[in-house]
Amino acid sequence: MREVACPVALHLDGVPRRIAAFEHPQAGLQLVKGGIEQGERPERAAARELFEEGGLETRAAIYLGESTEIDTGARWQFSLCRLAGPLRERWQHHCADDGGHLFRFFWLELDAPLPEGFAPPFRRAALWIRRAL
Incomplete structure (x- = not known):
């Protein structure tokens, strides 16, 4: 089974509840x-992915939970990521994955x-996050 980290990057103002999407x-x-890389903690993977894909810096990350019902396999x-x-x-961010986007x-x-x-899968993930928070 593939292990996937999904950072929940909650906007600092808190109202309305908003998360980073792209x-x-x-x-x-x-x-x-x-x-998630071999031996990497999910919180660390979430912070890394958030920086690589979105250019957002995480001050702290807290594990929220997991689901095997988002995407098959x-x-x-x-992980909830407290942003700097x-x-x-x-904003726009150039991500180097898959040749760059x-x-x-x-x-x-x-x-x-x-x-x-x-x-x-992203709809199911957003609903999971909505329920978790």
């Missing part, structure tokens, strides 16, 4: 996620209906 140029709307492990400020409302980030309001464009 538009992948080829794969639609997504949450940050990535593989994967255990998603969620200041934060912009929208420019990701367009925004803050996804957790308590509002999810916008169209999220693939089913």
Whole structure:
């Protein structure tokens, strides 16, 4: 089973509850996620992925839980990441994965209906996060 880290990057202002999400140029709307390396703690993997994919720095990460019902053959492990400020409302970040992509980030309001464009695994992950927080 693949081990997946999913950072829950909660906006510092807290109201409304918003988490970092992005538009992948080829794969639609997504949450940050990535593989957990051998011997790596899920919280550390979440902070690493958040920096690599979004350019956001994590001050501290707290493990929230896991689910094997997000994506077939994967255990998603969620960690709440306390971010370093200041934060912009929208930003772009060049991610080196898969030959390099420019990701367009925004803050996804957790308590509002999810916008169209999220693939089913990311929709399930957002609902898991909504319930966990």
